[in-house]
Amino acid sequence: MTGVTAAPDAVTGELLIAKGITKRFGGVQALADVSFSIRTGEIYGLIGPNGAGKTSLFNVLTGIYDADGGAFIFDGRPLAGLKSNDVAKRGIARTFQNIRLFANLSALENVMIGRHVRTRAGVFGAMLRNARTREEERAIERRAFELLEYVGVSKRANDLAKHLPYGDQRRLEIARALATDPRLLALDEPAAGMNATETATLSRLLERIRGDGTTILLIEHDMKLVMSLCDRVLVLDYGKKIAEGIAREVQKDPAVVAAYLGGDVSLNLKGA
Amino acid sequence: MSESGSARLYTGFRAFLDTRRNPVLAWVGVALVAVALIAVPFVLANTIGTAWVRITNLAILFVFLALGLNIVVGFAGLLDLGYIAFYAVGAYVYALLASPHFNLHLPFWVILPIGAAVACFFGVLLGAPTLKLRGDYLAIVTLGFGEIVRIFMNNLSQPVNITNGPQGVTLIDPFRIGTFNFKTNETIAGIDFSGPMKYYYLLLVVLMVVIVINLRLQNSRIGRAWEAIREDEVAARAMGINTRNMKLLAFAMGASFGGIAGGMFSAMQGFISPESFILVESIMVLSMVVLGGMGNIWGVILGALLLSFAPEVLRYTVEPVQRAIFGRAIVEPEVIRMLLFGFALVLMMLFRPAGILPSATRKRELEAPRAGAAV
Numbered sequence: 006m007t008g009v010t011a012a013p014d015a016v017t018g019e020l021l022i023a024k025g026i027t028k029r030f031g032g033v034q035a036l037a038d039v040s041f042s043i044r045t046g047e048i049y050g051l052i053g054p055n056g057a058g059k060t061s062l063f064n065v066l067t068g069i070y071d072a073d074g075g076a077f078i079f080d081g082r083p084l085a086g087l088k089s090n091d092v093a094k095r096g097i098a099r100t101f102q103n104i105r106l107f108a109n110l111s112a113l114e115n116v117m118i119g120r121h122v123r124t125r126a127g128v129f130g131a132m133l134r135n136a137r138t139r140e141e142e143r144a145i146e147r148r149a150f151e152l153l154e155y156v157g158v159s160k161r162a163n164d165l166a167k168h169l170p171y172g173d174q175r176r177l178e179i180a181r182a183l184a185t186d187p188r189l190l191a192l193d194e195p196a197a198g199m200n201a202t203e204t205a206t207l208s209r210l211l212e213r214i215r216g217d218g219t220t221i222l223l224i225e226h227d228m229k230l231v232m233s234l235c236d237r238v239l240v241l242d243y244g245k246k247i248a249e250g251i252a253r254e255v256q257k258d259p260a261v262v263a264a265y266l267g268g269d270v271s272l273n274l275k276g277a
Numbered sequence: 278m279s280e281s282g283s284a285r286l287y288t289g290f291r292a293f294l295d296t297r298r299n300p301v302l303a304w305v306g307v308a309l310v311a312v313a314l315i316a317v318p319f320v321l322a323n324t325i326g327t328a329w330v331r332i333t334n335l336a337i338l339f340v341f342l343a344l345g346l347n348i349v350v351g352f353a354g355l356l357d358l359g360y361i362a363f364y365a366v367g368a369y370v371y372a373l374l375a376s377p378h379f380n381l382h383l384p385f386w387v388i389l390p391i392g393a394a395v396a397c398f399f400g401v402l403l404g405a406p407t408l409k410l411r412g413d414y415l416a417i418v419t420l421g422f423g424e425i426v427r428i429f430m431n432n433l434s435q436p437v438n439i440t441n442g443p444q445g446v447t448l449i450d451p452f453r454i455g456t457f458n459f460k461t462n463e464t465i466a467g468i469d470f471s472g473p474m475k476y477y478y479l480l481l482v483v484l485m486v487v488i489v490i491n492l493r494l495q496n497s498r499i500g501r502a503w504e505a506i507r508e509d510e511v512a513a514r515a516m517g518i519n520t521r522n523m524k525l526l527a528f529a530m531g532a533s534f535g536g537i538a539g540g541m542f543s544a545m546q547g548f549i550s551p552e553s554f555i556l557v558e559s560i561m562v563l564s565m566v567v568l569g570g571m572g573n574i575w576g577v578i579l580g581a582l583l584l585s586f587a588p589e590v591l592r593y594t595v596e597p598v599q600r601a602i603f604g605r606a607i608v609e610p611e612v613i614r615m616l617l618f619g620f621a622l623v624l625m626m627l628f629r630p631a632g633i634l635p636s637a638t639r640k641r642e643l644e645a646p647r648a649g650a651a652v
Contacts, residue, residue, distance in 0.1 A: 069514075090514045090516075090518055101515075106512070107504065107505050107509055107513075109504075109636075110504055117501055118513070119517075121517055122517025126499070127499065128526065131493050131500065181516065185517050
C-alpha cells in the first residue's frame with residue numbers, strides 16, 4: 006500500500022483503545038461497558054451471537070451513533086464527539102453489513118469517491134479545471150483503478166455498482182474503504198453470503214491488506230474464517246464483553262460456548 | 278429499457294462529439310452547431326416572427342433555471358419545490374439596483390454578481406435548517422420557503438416601500454455596456470439587430486459558460502461527492518464526505534444560477550412583480566429537470582426547451598387548427614396546454630420514468646493495467 010503505514014515502533018503499539026463503551030437504545034442495553042484494544046498490524050475479530058451489539062459497536066466507533074458512555078482512543082487521540090466523516094478523516098474506514106455502495110455510480114466512481122477525503126479540489130478548482138485539479142483528477146482515477154485491481158474487480162470498473170455480482174460488491178466496498186487511506190479497516194461481515202471459494206479469496210485479500218500495513222477489525226460469523234485469520238478476538242453477548250484474547254483460546258472459553266449454544270455444552274468449531 | 282432508442286442515439290451523439298476519437302468530424306459538428314445557433318434568431322425573425330426570438334430568450338433563461346435546480350435535485354438528490362424563490366431574489370436585486378424605484382442605476386456586471394451572491398445567501402439560509410430533511414419533508418419546507426419569499430415581495434411595500442408590493446417594479450434598466458444598449462434596435466455592419474436578438478447572443482454566450490461549468494462540476498470531486506450523498510448519505514459520510522458542507526454548497530450553487538437568471542429576466546422584461554414567481558413556476562422548472570432526465574445535463578436542457586416552447590407552439594396553433602377543422606375555436610389554448618401537459622406526465626411515468634435522456638454512466642477510458650501496479 007502506498008497509503009499511511011505504521012511507524013516501525015508502533016508494531017506492538019495499540020492503535021485503538023476502547024474504554025467502557027456504553028450505548029442504550031430505549032430499554033435495550035446495546036453495549037455495556039465494553040473495553041478492548043487493537044494493536045497496530047493485527048486482524049482483530051469481533052464475534053458474538055446475533056444481536057450481541059457488534060454492529061452497534063461499529064456504529065459507535067465510526068461516529069454514526071454517539072456513545073452514552075466511554076471513549077475511544079485512536080492513534081493516541083480520542084475520537085469523542087467526531088462525526089463519521091471526521092472519523093474517516095482520522096483514518097478509520099468501514100464497510101457495511103448490508104452493502105451500502107453508491108448503486109447508480111460505476112464501480113470506479115465508487116472508489117474515486119473514497120479518495121474525496123484525501124484530495125482537495127473545491128468548487129473553483131472544478132469550474133476552472135486548472136493544472137492542479139487535472140493532475141489531482143488523474144491521480145484519483147489512477148489510484149481508484151489500482152485499488153480495483155488490488156481487490157480484483159477492475160474488469161467491472163465501468164459497470165454500475167448495482168450490476169456487480171454480490172461477491173464483487175463486497176470487495177468493491179473494501180476497495181472504496183481502502184481509498185480513504187485508512188489505518189484501521191473495519192469490516193462488517195465481509196464474507197456474508199459468499200461461497201467457499203469467494204471466502205477463500207477474501208481471506209487472502211484480507212491477509213494481503215494486513216501485510217500492506219492496514220490494521221483490520223473484522224465482524225464475522227464464519228468461524229472458520231475468524232479462526233484462521235484473526236490474531237485476537239473479542240466476544241460480545243447481550244452488549245457485554247464475555248471474552249477477549251487469542252482466537253484458539255477464546256474458542257474453548259465456557260462463557261463463549263454457552264453464549265453460542267445456550268448451555269454448558271462443548272463446542273466443536275473447526276479452526277483451519 | 279436500459280439501452281433504448283434515444284439512449285443509443287445519445288451515446289452516438291456523445292461519441293460523435295468526442296474530439297479525441299475523431300477530431301475532424303467532431304470539430305465539423307461543433308462548427309455546424311455553432312452556425313445553427315447563430316442563425317436561430319434570423320431564421321425565427323424572418324419566418325414565424327420576431328416574437329419567437331423573445332420566446333427563445335425566455336426558454337434559455339429556463340434552461341439556466343433547470344440547470345441550477347439540477348445541481349440541487351439531480352446531483353445532490355435534494356428535492357426543492359421552492360427554487361423559483363432564488364430567481365425572484367435575483368430578479369428583485371437587479372430591479373431595485375437598476376430602476377427609478379430607488380433611483381439607482383448600477384451597471385449590470387456589478388448587479389449580476391450581487392444578485393448571485395444574495396441568492397446564494399438565501400440558498401444557504403434555506404439549506405442550513407433543512408440539512409437533516411430528505412424527500413417529502415424537504416419538499417414541504419422548500420415549498421414553504423418559495424411561498425414566503427413571494428409573499429415577502431408582495432408585502433414589502435410597507436412601512437418602508439422596498440419592493441413596491443403587487444404593483445411590482447417598472448422601468449428596469451436593460452443591459453448596457455458603455456453606449457451599447459441591449460434593448461434598442463441597431464444596425465451593425467449592415468445587419469439589423471433587434472433588442473431581443475442582441476439579448477439572444479448574450480444569453481447564448483452565458484449559456485455556453487453555464488453548460489461548461491455544470492459539466493465540469495458534475496465530473497469533479499465535488500460533483501462525485503454530491504452524487505454520493507444522493508445515492509447513500511450514511512455511506513457518503515462514512516467515506517469522509519462532509520455532507521453538511523456539500524449539501525449547503527449544492528443549495529448555494531443552485532441558488533446562484535437562479536439568481537443570475539433572475540437578474541437577466543429582470544433586465545429583459547423591464548418589469549417584474551411577485552406574479553412571475555408563483556409556485557407553478559417552481560413546479561414547471563422541476564418538471565423540466567424530471568422530464569429531461571434528472572442528473573443528465575443535456576437531458577435537463579432538452580426538458581427545459583421542450584416545456585418552454587410547447588405552450589407557445591400551442592398558443593399559436595391550437596386556434597387556427599380548430600378553425601380549420603371545425604370552423605370555430607372550441608377549446609382555448611390554455612385548457613389544451615394543461616390537458617396535454619398532464620397527459621405527457623402520465624406517459625412519461627409509464628414509459629420513461631428516468632426522463633427522456635436518463636443519466637448515463639460515464640464510461641472512462643482506463644489505462645491498460647500495468648504490470649505490477651504500485652498498490
